[in-house]
Amino acid sequence: PPSRRSPPRRPRGASGAMDYTGQWLSELIYYVLCILAGLIGWIWGYIVEDFFVTVAVWAAGAALALVVCVPEWPFFNRNPVKWLDSIPDYGDEPPPAATTAAAAATPAAAEAPKGSSHGGKSGKKSKRRS
Amino acid sequence: RGRTRAVAVPPLSPPRAVLEEVRSADTSLARRGRDAARTMHSLWTRANAVVFFALSVLLGLAIACSLSTVGFQGEAVISKLELNSLRSLRHTGSGKAGVDRAVLSFDLEADFAPVWHWNLWQLFVMVVAEYDTPTNVLSQVVIWDRIIAIPDSKQLSLKNMLVKYPLQDQGAGLRGRDVRLRLLYDHMPITGRLYMGVSDLGVQSNFTMPESYDF
Numbered sequence: 083p084p085s086r087r088s089p090p091r092r093p094r095g096a097s098g099a100m101d102y103t104g105q106w107l108s109e110l111i112y113y114v115l116c117i118l119a120g121l122i123g124w125i126w127g128y129i130v131e132d133f134f135v136t137v138a139v140w141a142a143g144a145a146l147a148l149v150v151c152v153p154e155w156p157f158f159n160r161n162p163v164k165w166l167d168s169i170p171d172y173g174d175e176p177p178p179a180a181t182t183a184a185a186a187a188t189p190a191a192a193e194a195p196k197g198s199s200h201g202g203k204s205g206k207k208s209k210r211r212s
Numbered sequence: 213r214g215r216t217r218a219v220a221v222p223p224l225s226p227p228r229a230v231l232e233e234v235r236s237a238d239t240s241l242a243r244r245g246r247d248a249a250r251t252m253h254s255l256w257t258r259a260n261a262v263v264f265f266a267l268s269v270l271l272g273l274a275i276a277c278s279l280s281t282v283g284f285q286g287e288a289v290i291s292k293l294e295l296n297s298l299r300s301l302r303h304t305g306s307g308k309a310g311v312d313r314a315v316l317s318f319d320l321e322a323d324f325a326p327v328w329h330w331n332l333w334q335l336f337v338m339v340v341a342e343y344d345t346p347t348n349v350l351s352q353v354v355i356w357d358r359i360i361a362i363p364d365s366k367q368l369s370l371k372n373m374l375v376k377y378p379l380q381d382q383g384a385g386l387r388g389r390d391v392r393l394r395l396l397y398d399h400m401p402i403t404g405r406l407y408m409g410v411s412d413l414g415v416q417s418n419f420t421m422p423e424s425y426d427f
Contacts, residue, residue: 108258109261112261112262112265112266113265116262116265116266116269117269119269120269120270120272120273123273124273124276124277127277127330128277128280128330131329131330132330133274133277133330133331133402136273136277137270140266140269140270140273143266144262144263144266144269147262147266148259148262148263151258151262152255152258152259152262153255154255
C-alpha cells in the first residue's frame with residue numbers, strides 16, 4: 083500500500099503553524115499580559131485620579147497581547163505533533179484487541195468470543211469482496 | 213452483486229509498537245500542552261479569545277473603580293446663590309386656566325472641586341426655585357442647569373445670569389410668595405449608581421414675589 087510522507091490534511095480553520103503546546107503558551111501569555119496591564123493601569127489611575135489613564139494602560143497591554151499571542155510566531159511551534167507515516171493496513175487480520183483500553187479491562191476469558199466475532203465480521207467482508 | 217453496502221468496520225487502533233514509539237517522543241511539556249485547552253486552532257478564535265478576555269478585564273477594572281469610590285463624600289462649596297433681579301411676573305394663558313410666570317436673574321458662586329473623584333463622568337448642576345402654595349404643598353422648579361464634564365472648569369462664577377427656564381407655577385400662586393433658591397447637583401458616574409447632592413439649607417437664599425403683576 084502506498085505510504086504518505088506528509089501529514090494528513092487538517093480540517094478547515096485549523097492552524098498548522100501553532101502546535102498544542104504553543105496554543106497553551108499563547109493562552110498563558112495573554113492571560114498574564116491582560117491582567118498585568120489591568121493591575122498596573124488601575125493603580126496608576128487611582129494615584130492620578132483619572133480612570134482614562136487606566137483605560138489607556140489597559141489598551142496598550144491588550145494591543146501587546148494581540149501582537150504577541152494571535153499571530154503564528156515560530157516559538158509557538160517548538161513541539162510539533164508527531165504524525166505517523168501512514169495508517170497501518172490490517173488487511174484480513176483482526177485488529178489487535180489487546181491494545182484497546184476496554185479490552186485490557188475485560189478478563190481474558192471474554193477475549194476469546196470477542197476475537198471470534200471480529201474474525202467472523204472480517205470473514206464476511208472478504209466474502210463480499212470476492 | 214456489484215453493489216456496495218455500508219459495512220460496520222470496527223475502529224482501528226494503531227499497533228502497540230507504534231503507540232509506544234509515539235509515547236517515547238512525547239515530552240512532558242508537549243503532553244501538558246496537548247492536555248490543555250485545544251480550542252485555539254485558528255487565527256480568528258485566538259483573536260476573539262484575546263479581545264474578549266481583555267474586555268472582561270476592563271469590566272473588572274471599571275467595577276473596582278466604582279467600588280473604590282463607594283464611601284466618598286464630597287460637598288460643593290457654595291459661596292453665593294441669590295436673586296439678582298426679578299425681570300417680570302406675568303399671568304399667561306386665558307382666565308382661570310392661565311399660569312403665573314416669572315423671569316429673573318441670579319448670581320452664583322460655587323466650587324465643585326471637592327465633589328470630584330475618578331469615577332465621576334459629569335455633574336448635572338441645577339438651580340431650583342422652591343415655594344409652597346395652598347394648592348401644592350411643595351413646588352420645585354428648575355430654572356437653570358448646566359453639565360460640568362471632566363475637562364470643564366470646576367468653578368462656577370455667574371453674575372446676573374438670566375434663567376434658562378421661566379419660573380412657572382401650576383396655577384396663579386406666585387404673587388406675594390416666598391421663594392427659596394437651592395442648588396442641586398446630580399453625580400453621574402463612569403460605572404455605578406447616580407446620586408444627588410444638595411446644597412446646604414443654610415446657603416439657600418430667599419426672596420419674596422411682588423404682590424401684583426407688571427410691578
